[in-house]
Amino acid sequence: MGFFSKTLDPVIALVTIAVLDIFLFVIVGAWTVGGGETMMTGLAAKAVLGDSIEKIPFWHLVFPPTWGYWKIYISLGMIFGAFVSAVISKEFYLRIPRRLSEWVMITIGGLLMGIGIRLAFVCNVSTFFGLTPQMNMGGYLAISGIIAGAWVGSMAYKKILGV
């Protein structure tokens, strides 16, 4: 159980994930998160709006909601694996942001992430662990965008939190 009692070197963790991702690439497709999240959004919207969702073209032209979309289960697996790992390593406990500024930043940040993923058709995982290693032209565009965005975000973060 030593594995759960100390922090793992991120290089070892990421190389292991990369090897598993290569197997996934051969079997179904490379690791991605944004696609599964979009499908979950569609399923949640369908549960709330019912057949009215048909009036929004995006949900039948781009992402018709279905539970049989494999990318959903990557995200569900990640939360499950993290939960099990946190419980075994006694690191599971509720962490609640204390300051209002944190809540505001997280809310705006979450919204921007959602809008950005859908506008780009890709998330950060597809960018670094899918498109770019496949040498897809979109990977280089996405990397340029995310680095510039992270720089602007970091400057805002520095100003707001005074780090």
Next chain:
Amino acid sequence: MSVLGECLIAFIFGSCVGVLVQRSRFCNAAALRDAILFKSFRNTKALLVAMIVLTIGFTGFMTIGQGHPMHFDVGLNQLIGLFIFGIGMVLAGACTVSTWVKAGEGNVGAAWALLFTFIGMFLFSLVWTVNYWPPAPISMTGEPNLEALQFGFANAATLQEKLKIPAIFFGILQAGVLYAIYRAIVKRENRHVQTNTNAVVKKVAAE
């Protein structure tokens, strides 16, 4: 492969990622933010090493026509979308992976970020109804469509097809560039450690 099989494999893969990321505290947002703000490269180095392994692995399989590369036209929307995403990721303090992993650890802020990611996606779906941009994948042709700010489709496999040079060759070149960036970071860190050590030695000698 059956749909159930695909979903099962995806869940097993996701579970392994969840455990490894939880134990290593890796975060893509931190890989960029910490490098920019604090000149700390713990996560950045891990990201680069993973990209080297993936580039060799993916282009290797693409050389022999195996694997499932992502296939859709790309354009300015990737640049603008990930720019917006990059700002959001730093403000939220988590990327797509770490929102799920931190939520699994009981982090309410991460679960809140996840909820608003979903809301952001839904809001985008409403805006898309107005302008239909970027174009839906069903209307993509693989060729440039400059009117819609789309550049078409190209990856290591299309390079192999057009230039008759194995995809792995381009993969090795890209891996070399990534390794050069990794080496530059390690050298910078070593220089920093050396400078700090010299400063401490000078201070002790002065005392």
